[in-house]
Amino acid sequence: MSSLRIDAETAIILREAFHKIQALDRTDHHGLYDYVRGVACKLARVDTFYIGFLQGSNRVRFPYGYDSGKFDDPATHTYGPNGQTAWLLKHRQTYRFAYDNGDVLNAGVPCGDTSKQSADAVTVPLFRQTGELVGMVSMQSYAPDSYDDNAVRAFEWLAEMVARVLGREDEDRQALRLLPAGEDTPNVLTSDHVMEYLSNRIASLRTIAGDALDAGVMADAVRDRLAELILTAEQTQSELIEMMLDVDEGPERRFTSLTRAQQGVALLLVEGYDNDQLATELGISLNTVKSHLSTILRKYELDSRMQVADDVRRYLAR
Numbered sequence: 092m093s094s095l096r097i098d099a100e101t102a103i104i105l106r107e108a109f110h111k112i113q114a115l116d117r118t119d120h121h122g123l124y125d126y127v128r129g130v131a132c133k134l135a136r137v138d139t140f141y142i143g144f145l146q147g148s149n150r151v152r153f154p155y156g157y158d159s160g161k162f163d164d165p166a167t168h169t170y171g172p173n174g175q176t177a178w179l180l181k182h183r184q185t186y187r188f189a190y191d192n193g194d195v196l197n198a199g200v201p202c203g204d205t206s207k208q209s210a211d212a213v214t215v216p217l218f219r220q221t222g223e224l225v226g227m228v229s230m231q232s233y234a235p236d237s238y239d240d241n242a243v244r245a246f247e248w249l250a251e252m253v254a255r256v257l258g259r260e261d262e263d264r265q266a267l268r269l270l271p272a273g274e275d276t277p278n279v280l281t282s283d284h285v286m287e288y289l290s291n292r293i294a295s296l297r298t299i300a301g302d303a304l305d306a307g308v309m310a311d312a313v314r315d316r317l318a319e320l321i322l323t324a325e326q327t328q329s330e331l332i333e334m335m336l337d338v339d340e341g342p343e344r345r346f347t348s349l350t351r352a353q354q355g356v357a358l359l360l361v362e363g364y365d366n367d368q369l370a371t372e373l374g375i376s377l378n379t380v381k382s383h384l385s386t387i388l389r390k391y392e393l394d395s396r397m398q399v400a401d402d403v404r405r406y407l408a409r
Contacts, residue, residue, distance in 0.1 A: 101245050104133050112252050120333060121326040123256060124155040127228070127249050135242040137230045139203040142253070143176075144217075144226035146336055147343050151176055151226075154332040158203030162325045165332035174199025179216045179227055185247055187238070188212040188231075196231075203231075210235040213243050215250035220258055228253060285334060292327045299323060342406035345391050353390075356383045360400040361407070 097105070108130045115123055128140045141156035141163070149169050156163035170176035178186055178195045188196060188211045196212050214229040228250040232238070238246075303316035349357060352373075359369055369380045384396065391399050 095244055095248055097241050097245050097248075101134060101241055104130065105245055105248055108249065109252070112256065115256075117256060117260060119326075120257075121155060121329040123253065124329070127253055128157055130249060131230050131246060134245050135230070135239075136232045136234055136237045138233045139209060139231040140229065141202050142226065142228050144333075144336055145176070145224065147340055148347055152332050152335060153202070154329040156202060162321075163203055165328050167332070167335070168200045170199065175214050175227070175229075179214065180224060183216060183218075183224060185216070185243065186212070186214040187243065202229075207233055209233060211237040213238050213246055215247050217250060217254045217257070219254075219261065225254075285331075288330075288334070292323070292330075296320060296323055296327075342402050346403060346406045348390050349387060353383050353387055356380065357387055357399060357403050360396050361403050363400070 095102075095105075108126075111126065112123065115126065124142050128137065131137050131140060139156070139158045141153055143151045143153045146152055150167055151170055152165075152167045154165050156165070173195070175186055175195055176199065186195060188209070193209065193212065196209060196214075201208075209231040210233055212229060212231040214227050216224050217226040217228060219225055228246075230238070230246060299316060299320045303313050303320065306312040306316060346354065346357065355373055356369060359372060364372065366377060366380050366384075369375075370377050373380070387399055388394070388396070391402060393399055393402070
């Protein structure tokens with residue numbers, strides 16, 4: 092394996108980053124992203140920074156982002172055929188603003204301050220060990236020519252560190268999935284898990300706010316406690332959007348496995364149509380309706396049309 096082609100100063104920064112990332116709490120994703128952004132800022136000018144993860148057939152969830160030194164609210168976007176996400180899926184390599192003068196960057200949904208336009212950008216894909224592209228890490232600048240080859244190579248190394256940390260968690264979950272399922276099985280996200288999480292995090296916020304009030308007239312102490320309150324709120328937002336990555340994608344996967352004609356039948360099942368009504372509404376024969384229903388039940392691996400209707404209803408609710 093050849094050495095990373097970076098200068099000596101950058102190597103020192105990355106070596107320190109390696110040891111500090113190893114020491115971070117693996118469950119604190121916000122802390123990981125925050126630290127990686129801080130390291131990136133040591134390498135070059137970073138006005139906008141974000142991390143996104145692919146989900147489903149056309150969504151990207153962004154649990155963490157910063158613009159001009161301020162936390163950017165987590166968000167979810169549907170990506171199209173011409174933006175960065177589509178480019179990364181096609182080329183499976185780092186995207187640089189210099190490749191096309193930002194055409195791909197500007198074809199997607201803007202992040203951060205939408206009144207400004209990035210003049211340089213580097214977006215690195217995140218891969219699982221299996222080679223599946225699962226997300227991206229991006230740094231952008233409002234000044235042109237901010238990222239030379241040295242900065243890009245170092246940023247790619249940082250992105251790989253993020254992928255490795257998250258990959259270890261995924262490996263742990265896969266190992267647990269091999270065990271007989273029980274009440275403590277961690278890979279099924281339920282509303283109970285979400286509510287318990289929210290309750291605990293809100294309790295933490297109340298404690299921090301109470302400590303701030305108890306600090307009295309000590310302005311500096313109050314400022315510090317309020318800063319901690321803001322950080323905790325940021326962490327909560329980031330973690331909530333990441334929780335959505337674990338929501339069951341089965342309904343979408345099953346529905347999109349159908350042909351357009353079969354989808355038309357499945358949608359009408361939600362309305363409670365019988366076979367004769369399906370044939371009339373869709374302008375097809377009764378035999379064709381039965382054939383579609385047989386295929387739908389097989390693809391869904393379900394026994395009744397009512398079960399299919401319930402599953403499609405869950406998909407539509409998303």
